Amino acid sequence: MKKNDLPRFEISALTEEDGGGYLIAFPDFPGCFADGETPEEAIREGRDALLSYKRTLEELGRKVPEQGSAFVGQWRQRVPKSLHAALVRRAANEGVSLNTLVTTILAEGVARRM
Numbered sequence: 001m002k003k004n005d006l007p008r009f010e011i012s013a014l015t016e017e018d019g020g021g022y023l024i025a026f027p028d029f030p031g032c033f034a035d036g037e038t039p040e041e042a043i044r045e046g047r048d049a050l051l052s053y054k055r056t057l058e059e060l061g062r063k064v065p066e067q068g069s070a071f072v073g074q075w076r077q078r079v080p081k082s083l084h085a086a087l088v089r090r091a092a093n094e095g096v097s098l099n100t101l102v103t104t105i106l107a108e109g110v111a112r113r114m
Contacts, residue, residue, distance in 0.1 A: 007067040009046060011039050028067050029053055 011024050014035065024046035025033040034049035036042035057064045079087075091101040 006043070006047065006050070009043075011042055024049075026050060026053075029065055 007026055007028050009024050009026050011022050014021050014023050019035075021035050021037045022039050022042040023033060023035045024042040026046070029050065032046075032050055032053040034042060034045035036045045054064050087101060088098055091098045094101060096104075
């Protein structure tokens with residue numbers, strides 16, 4: 001498995017407090033991560049961790065997540081009835097769907113925090 005053969009991954013530098021080096025994580029495979037002194041070593045260790053992760057799930061009879069399945073762009077969120085009603089009214093006033101309104105509000109909030 002070459003670097004290009006790996007599923008989507010993220011590499012981040014570890015602080016000296018955390019031991020230094022680099023951490024590799026596979027977002028499509030929750031809980032699968034490894035580290036190394038260099039990004040290249042983290043990738044090598046990540047490859048091994050990913051293989052072990054998949055083998056362990058198979059041995060336990062659990063489904064191995066499909067690549068790209070971690071973030072499907074959908075979740076359910078319970079909110080108070082009054083908030084739901086207020087959002088529905090605002091969406092209607094703005095002439096958009098509830099989904100569009102809530103997505104816009106969330107995106108604006110995330111952008112402000114960045």
